[in-house]
Amino acid sequence: MLNYLWGIMIFIGIMVGVFTGKIDEVSNATINSSKEAVSLCITMLGVMAMWTGLMQIAKRCGLVSALTRRLMPVLKHLFPDIPRGHIAYEYIASNMIANLLGLGWAATPMGLMAMRELKKLNFDSEEASCDMCTMLIINISSLQLVPVNIIAFRSQYGSVKPAEILMAGIISTVFSTIIGIIFSTTARKLVKRKRGL
């Protein structure tokens, strides 16, 4: 997907640049942007290492697994079709907690394991089960509470208070997750009624 997106961005950019007569600026932009990407990564190195360092402490002293355990009762309501005590709950819980804490790269493997288990529970069907839909909708509604990279970007570009958007971000994240949950539970009920279950 990114192959097309990237290709089209460059193609359109150069075409428009030729027409608007700004090709010299385009030429400068390629050099400057690549330099800028590196200096941005240096800022990000600091902020990201700070965050993963803190999260490593949280993991080691059992905070992350405690959070995961606390999420279990909630999950039983969100995923009623998973049998009690099934391993899928654990994968979903750790996927959500990792997302919540902004550890996206750690969240994906757990999420994929969860999907595989859900597929087994769905008799290996090629159609998504209601549980899969719920999991993805909640995942896509965004769970991340502290967007470390956005804070790093803001500070790199000279924000006076890089973290000032935190609460506003949390409010919209929580709001959209609630909407996502309402959507999934309603859709699940409608599907079940249609199939006469």
Place this chain on the structure above:
Amino acid sequence: MKFITYLSDYIIPFLFFYIVGMGLLSKTSVYDEFIKGAKDGFKVVLDIMPTLIGLMVATGILRASGALDLLSDAIKPLTNLLHFPSELLPLVLVKMFSSSAANSLLLDIFKEFGPDSYIGRLASIIMSSTETIFYTMAVYFMAAGVKKSRYTLAGALTATLSSVIAGIFTARLLF
């Protein structure tokens, strides 16, 4: 409303206080673990560096050629109707496919308007409360070998739209 921006200042210090405190109470070697985790963070950033270079170059070309301005002028009548800055529509659309491409557009907005402008703040809020719909769906469903995603896309779009709307409201109220 000042109270909410005030709370923002407390989140990161509180997390540090709480996590390090819990670590000390459970006799974890907090400093050693921090260093270990920080090393992992380095790897994460180094992994995304080539992507970021590629995408920032593409965005740089788009910006310098004037293509981004043409696009936001073209959609202005529509976004004005919704009281939404037209500069942010490409950002929201690209975010559905790729978060790194969206990040480079976000940086472009920071450069143009500054991170502390209304547009800069709204862009930050939207970026921090949305996910890459199509990318996530592709990765998860492909890994599980699922071909029919049923109402997932509709739900994901609803959630994303509601977070953009919530973002506009909170940005208006707070800043």
